[in-house]
Amino acid sequence: MAAARVLRAGGCYRRHPLASASSSASSGSGRAAERGERPDSVGLGFRPPAHSHSDWIGPPDKLSNLRPVIFYVPPEESALERRLREARQEAQASNQRFWARHNRAFRQEKEEFIYSRLKAKGLEMRDESGQKATLNAEEMADFYKDFLSKNFKKHLQYNRDWYKQNFRITFLMGQVALVRALRWLRWRKKNVEQ
Amino acid sequence: MSAARSCRPPRALTGLFVWHLRNTGARQIPCRFVHFYHVASNRLITFQYFNFLKRMYVTQCNKDLSQRAKPKSDSIVSPFHELQQLDQEKKVVHKISSVSPIHQSWSEMSSRNELREMKSAAETEDSVIPGGAESKEDRQWKEMKLQLDDLPGILARLSKIRLTALVVSTASAGFAMAPVPFELTCFMLASLGTGLASCAANSINQFFEVPFDSNMNRTKNRPLVRGQISPLLAVCFAASCGIPGIALLTLGVNPLTGALGAFNIFLYTCCYTPLKRMSIANTWVGAVVGAIPPVMGWTAATGSLDAGALLLGGILYSWQFPHFNALSWGLREDYSRGGYCMMSVTHPGLCRRVALRHCLALIGLSVVAPVLSITTWTFPVISLPINLYISYLGFRFYRDADRSSSRKLFFCSLWHLPMLLLVMFTCKKSVLEKEDKGKLHGRSNEMAVEIRLP
Numbered sequence: 001m002a003a004a005r006v007l008r009a010g011g012c013y014r015r016h017p018l019a020s021a022s023s024s025a026s027s028g029s030g031r032a033a034e035r036g037e038r039p040d041s042v043g044l045g046f047r048p049p050a051h052s053h054s055d056w057i058g059p060p061d062k063l064s065n066l067r068p069v070i071f072y073v074p075p076e077e078s079a080l081e082r083r084l085r086e087a088r089q090e091a092q093a094s095n096q097r098f099w100a101r102h103n104r105a106f107r108q109e110k111e112e113f114i115y116s117r118l119k120a121k122g123l124e125m126r127d128e129s130g131q132k133a134t135l136n137a138e139e140m141a142d143f144y145k146d147f148l149s150k151n152f153k154k155h156l157q158y159n160r161d162w163y164k165q166n167f168r169i170t171f172l173m174g175q176v177a178l179v180r181a182l183r184w185l186r187w188r189k190k191n192v193e194q
Numbered sequence: 195m196s197a198a199r200s201c202r203p204p205r206a207l208t209g210l211f212v213w214h215l216r217n218t219g220a221r222q223i224p225c226r227f228v229h230f231y232h233v234a235s236n237r238l239i240t241f242q243y244f245n246f247l248k249r250m251y252v253t254q255c256n257k258d259l260s261q262r263a264k265p266k267s268d269s270i271v272s273p274f275h276e277l278q279q280l281d282q283e284k285k286v287v288h289k290i291s292s293v294s295p296i297h298q299s300w301s302e303m304s305s306r307n308e309l310r311e312m313k314s315a316a317e318t319e320d321s322v323i324p325g326g327a328e329s330k331e332d333r334q335w336k337e338m339k340l341q342l343d344d345l346p347g348i349l350a351r352l353s354k355i356r357l358t359a360l361v362v363s364t365a366s367a368g369f370a371m372a373p374v375p376f377e378l379t380c381f382m383l384a385s386l387g388t389g390l391a392s393c394a395a396n397s398i399n400q401f402f403e404v405p406f407d408s409n410m411n412r413t414k415n416r417p418l419v420r421g422q423i424s425p426l427l428a429v430c431f432a433a434s435c436g437i438p439g440i441a442l443l444t445l446g447v448n449p450l451t452g453a454l455g456a457f458n459i460f461l462y463t464c465c466y467t468p469l470k471r472m473s474i475a476n477t478w479v480g481a482v483v484g485a486i487p488p489v490m491g492w493t494a495a496t497g498s499l500d501a502g503a504l505l506l507g508g509i510l511y512s513w514q515f516p517h518f519n520a521l522s523w524g525l526r527e528d529y530s531r532g533g534y535c536m537m538s539v540t541h542p543g544l545c546r547r548v549a550l551r552h553c554l555a556l557i558g559l560s561v562v563a564p565v566l567s568i569t570t571w572t573f574p575v576i577s578l579p580i581n582l583y584i585s586y587l588g589f590r591f592y593r594d595a596d597r598s599s600s601r602k603l604f605f606c607s608l609w610h611l612p613m614l615l616l617v618m619f620t621c622k623k624s625v626l627e628k629e630d631k632g633k634l635h636g637r638s639n640e641m642a643v644e645i646r647l648p
Binding site for chain 2: 046048052054055056057058059060064065066067069070095099102103106137138140141143144145147148149151152155156158159162163166169170173174177
């Protein structure tokens with residue numbers, strides 16, 4: 001069970017047996033820390049319940065299609081855990097920036113392309129019934145090809161960054177999990193001896 | 195799900211195949227082929243997945259084609275390349291990367307009724323949620339806490355279990371076609387090892403593609419995208435499937451099969467997956483990934499890489515192209531926005547030419563089969579109609595280059611491969627026949643020797 005706990009989703013600090021003793025003693029300060037330690041929830045319009053000790057993941061963002069995560073900051077976060085959380089926050093922010101910008105550019109350029117093609121054909125953006133005029137897939141093919149080649153270098157750079165981020169975060173998660181597992185084993189041993 | 199039903203299940207034909215199977219003697223074809231043929235032939239299909247998963251229904255609307263699954267690189271590339279093309283996996287079944295469904299306008303309600311490729315191993319729903327409930331659920335914030343109850347379903351989706359199954363069935367086809375007496379334990383070990391390798395490769399593929407999957411409709415419900423599982427757990431799962439899988443193949447079957455399995459995992463995760471975003475060469479690499487599983491099945495049975503293994507691999511390799519190219523034709527917008535380098539976007543003419551070329555190559559390969567004594571000469575004769583039909587659709591796709599021709603070709607490829615493999619198996623040259631011929635030959639040699647001696 002504890003093994004499953006350390007491998008659980010998210011880098012959040014789970015209810016550790018050692019911590020439970022201390023947290024009950026300093027529950028007041030713990031709660032205050034919890035209340036204050038979810039700064040990212042402010043921008044996202046959602047606050048996880050105060051008793052929750054895990055990360056929360058939200059619906060996909062309208063622009064980037066990525067799901068934002070509100071990270072839990074435990075009252076006794078180790079340096080390693082903080083590094084992990086900060087890495088994840090940084091990765092989330094940079095991915096959000098990239099995809100929001102990229103998708104917005106796609107939508108904009110697509111609109112411009114449709115407009116220019118329709119104008120060339122002598123049509124309006126909206127036809128008689130008020131429906132937005134669209135081009136069929138074959139006509140859009142030129143745009144897709146163009147857009148892909150224009151953004152090729154950008155994607156190469158992003159791929160490199162993404163792979164680096166992903167490996168780094170997963171490696172940190174592994175380290176955190178290992179440290180927690182060892183801590184739990186040591187605590188178990190101490191309890192058994194007592 | 196009240197999509198219009200317009201299926202014309204060829205139940206009679208299915209019955210015919212089943213009857214034929216029963217009469218071929220002790221050797222049993224995995225009945226999946228029949229099942230898949232039946233499934234593939236229906237426009238609207240619902241079928242139950244494996245028992246340990248909750249009931250899942252895959253329905254396919256008439257209009258939009260769902261996604262392709264990519265065969266797992268590790269295991270066999272499933273024949274349902276498109277379905278499995280989503281992520282090419284080693285599996286014989288060529289997974290097709292999930293392609294977002296072609297949709298003109300989405301309403302929230304209709305988003306639930308996403309059509310899925312029947313063979314798409316991409317996403318499976320845990321349960322059929324009526325109406326727009328799924329999208330509502332989607333809009334809620336969820337705690338990132340692993341629920342142990344959900345874990346089997348999550349791991350099934352992570353490993354693309356349907357695609358894995360198709361890949362394993364392609365490996366079984368390779369095993370079945372090998373000209374050696376059938377050994378059940380070897381067959382089971384090879385299938386299990388291939389399945390585990392496929393799960394591993396698929397999981398790693400999903401691990402690598404999280405932000406890209408989020409941006410494509412077909413793949414946006416994957417476990418890692420939704421945060422149902424952590425990347426660490428995904429990697430651990432992949433390792434705990436891949437290492438025993440390859441070990442099983444190497445130690446329990448033979449080292450050659452194990453090496454092929456490991457190579458396929460590598461090819462799929464480290465070559466195909468990154469290459470998808472760098473160059474159109476990924477399609478050819480993916481086709482190899484799909485071709486390796488039947489080769490693995492053959493080497494598992496015989497222990498050596500014969501011409502027959504390469505022929506079977508060649509058939510799967512050629513099949514990938516009409517399958518994937520036709521599917522990718524409808525996903526050009528998502529590929530373009532997601533940054534995937536696919537022929538359908540960058541070199542549309544080449545895309546169609548290659549599809550047609552390989553449809554014709556299938557005819558040629560079917561003729562080579564009896565030349566290599568894998569099948570009798572009835573095989574090219576019987577398979578000619580279906581090969582000609584897919585070539586015809588390939589030609590239509592080449593000429594018309596529109597959505598309807600691409601979809602027709604894709605759907606044809608779904609039933610074409612299982613049918614081809616089935617016919618191949620039924621026309622398999624019996625091992626006994628060969629032995630008899632050998633004995634006769636030997637005897638005549640002896641006689642000749644006797645005469646020559648004074």
